[in-house]
Amino acid sequence: MSKPCSRHPHTHRLIQQPLTELTEKLRQGSRKVTGPRQAILDVLRRHASPLTNKEIHAALGKEDCDLATIYRNMHTLERMGLVRRYDFGDGAARFELASEEESAHHHHLVCTRCSMILEVDDCFPEEFQASVASRHGFVGVSHRLEFFGICPKCQATPSATA
Amino acid sequence: MSKPCSRHPHTHRLIQQPLTELTEKLRQGSRKVTGPRQAILDVLRRHASPLTNKEIHAALGKEDCDLATIYRNMHTLERMGLVRRYDFGDGAARFELASEEESAHHHHLVCTRCSMILEVDDCFPEEFQASVASRHGFVGVSHRLEFFGICPKCQATPSATA
DNA sequence: CACTCAATGCAATCGGTTTGCAAATGCGTT
DNA sequence: AACGCATTTGCAAACCGATTGCATTGAGTG
Numbered sequence: 001m002s003k004p005c006s007r008h009p010h011t012h013r014l015i016q017q018p019l020t021e022l023t024e025k026l027r028q029g030s031r032k033v034t035g036p037r038q039a040i041l042d043v044l045r046r047h048a049s050p051l052t053n054k055e056i057h058a059a060l061g062k063e064d065c066d067l068a069t070i071y072r073n074m075h076t077l078e079r080m081g082l083v084r085r086y087d088f089g090d091g092a093a094r095f096e097l098a099s100e101e102e103s104a105h106h107h108h109l110v111c112t113r114c115s116m117i118l119e120v121d122d123c124f125p126e127e128f129q130a131s132v133a134s135r136h137g138f139v140g141v142s143h144r145l146e147f148f149g150i151c152p153k154c155q156a157t158p159s160a161t162a
Numbered sequence: 163m164s165k166p167c168s169r170h171p172h173t174h175r176l177i178q179q180p181l182t183e184l185t186e187k188l189r190q191g192s193r194k195v196t197g198p199r200q201a202i203l204d205v206l207r208r209h210a211s212p213l214t215n216k217e218i219h220a221a222l223g224k225e226d227c228d229l230a231t232i233y234r235n236m237h238t239l240e241r242m243g244l245v246r247r248y249d250f251g252d253g254a255a256r257f258e259l260a261s262e263e264e265s266a267h268h269h270h271l272v273c274t275r276c277s278m279i280l281e282v283d284d285c286f287p288e289e290f291q292a293s294v295a296s297r298h299g300f301v302g303v304s305h306r307l308e309f310f311g312i313c314p315k316c317q318a319t320p321s322a323t324a
Numbered sequence: 325c326a327c328t329c330a331a332t333g334c335a336a337t338c339g340g341t342t343t344g345c346a347a348a349t350g351c352g353t354t
Numbered sequence: 355a356a357c358g359c360a361t362t363t364g365c366a367a368a369c370c371g372a373t374t375g376c377a378t379t380g381a382g383t384g
Contacts, residue, residue, distance in 0.1 A: 032350045032361060053340080066364050071341060073362090087251045089306060091371085092340065109298055120294050125287060132282050132309055136271055141311030144251060147294055149303030194330060194381050215371080228333050233372060235331090253340090254371065 022082060029080050036065040040073055041082065041097065049117040050086050050094035050108070088117075088146055111151035120147060184244060191242050198227040202235055203244065203259065211279040212248050212256035212270070250279075250308055273313035282309060 022041055023033050031037075043059045044051065051059070053070050060070075074095055077083040084098040088110050107120040124145055133141035184203055185195050193199075205221045206213065213221070215232045222232075236257055239245040246260040250272050269282040286307055295303035 027351095030361085034350070034362065036363075068342080068365080069363055072343095087249075089249045109294060109300060109303070111300070118298055122290065122294055122297075125290070128284065128287070129309065132271060132284055133311060135284075136280055137314035137317075138271060138273070138309075138311035139317055140274075141271070141309055143307060143309045145305060145307040147291065147300075147303055147305045149295060149300035152299035155299075155301055189382095192330085196331065196381070198332075230334080230373080231332055234374095238331095 025080055025082060031076065031080065036060075036069050037073055037077070039064055040070060040077070044083060044095060044097040048119075050096045052092040052094050054092070056095070086146070087144065088148075107145045107147065109147040109149065111154055112148050113150055113154040113157075116151050116153075118151075187242055187244060193238065193242065198222075198231050199235055199239070201226060202232060202239070206245060206257060206259040210281075212258045214254040214256050216254070218257070248308070249306065250310075269307045269309065271309040271311065273316055274310050275312055275316040275319075278313050278315075280313075 022038075026033050026037065039060050040056055043056050047059075053067065053074060056074075057065070057067050057070050074083065074085070074093070078085050078095070082098055083095045084105060086094045086096065086108065088094065088108070107122075107124065109118040109120050110116070124143070129141060129143055133139065184200075188195050188199065201222050202218055205218050209221075215229065215236060218236075219227070219229045219232050236245065236247070236255070240247050240257070244260055245257045246267060248256045248258065248270065250256060250270070269284075269286065271280040271282050272278070286305070291303055291305055295301065
């Protein structure tokens with residue numbers, strides 16, 4: 001399917017991937033490899049779309065780990081570059097695994113009816129950002145870009161009046 | 163239609179710009195032209211950068227109007243197209259006046275240190291959005307795009323650097 | 325001038341997120 | 355294999371932006 005990963009040529013899907021990288025990264029930051037952390041990363045690993053803290057919590061089985069622990073860990077994991085945070089403007093942060101393969105940040109296309117989320121692989125013109133930055137003398141400029149619309153399925157659905 | 167307004171008897175202060183357009187629009191929506199609404203629009207009219215509900219409330223003088231009223235009115239005004247809502251990911255919505263003069267929606271460049279906000283007048287390539295939409299079969303697609311970086315002033319400032 | 329419904333003030337509430345603190349646990353050290 | 359200490363966790367309470375129910379006020383209209 002996807003191009004073989006040079007580092008782990010034998011693994012297609014990530015689910016079976018060992019925690020070694022994660023463990024390493026955690027250890028490097030003098031962080032502990034705890035149950036909740038492994039569980040969180042594991043949940044993210046088997047989900048395509050970004051998940052909210054609450055969704056992660058639910059996927060874990062509410063008894064496996066406190067919601068506050070998830071919030072705390074998402075910060076930690078984000079700081080360490082293991083996960084990426086997204087904001088679709090609905091008031092809840094969402095997280096994706098930031099594995100090296102699909103490393104670069106990307107954008108999403110969110111259905112405003114069913115909340116389905118697609119990754120947008122098209123690359124955003126970086127020159128645009130560069131010109132914006134230089135024109136105003138800003139440095140270290142990043143951007144946040146998300147798309148919203150109505151997905152094919154919801155278009156077919158009679159649903160709302162309008 | 164911008165003629166020096168016939169000042170209303172008991173409008174608070176300032177207001178030199180006519181409320182006529184606003185008034186008209188409000189009336190058209192069977193909305194009332196109330197003190198708080200005039201005051202809110204007036205505050206926005208005097209500010210270049212988008213303001214949060216709380217900032218508007220503060221600018222009004224906390225006694226002039228309840229915060230809940232501001233929240234309610236921002237929704238109303240947004241729905242009527244008098245203001246535009248922006249989200250810079252810091253958990254607080256921000257609003258700008260949406261007068262016809264200052265064009266359609268635009269983007270911002272936010273300093274992550276001092277929170278200064280600049281308008282980015284460059285126009286975002288619409289073909290990009292169009293291609294994203296059509297490729298995935300979405301309709302009614304819009305986007306949200308904001309830039310973040312460090313402004314010239316803050317670059318000069320020593321501050322804590324890693 | 326009276327009437328009616330929109331709008332406001334106030335307080336309670338809500339959902340997401342953060343935090344204080346004591347108990348539990350990872351993990352390098354002994 | 356046990357120890358010791360810093361990191362983590364669970365729990366509860368606090369926070370914060372935002373929303374809402376309700377009684378009252380007030381704008382616009384006949």
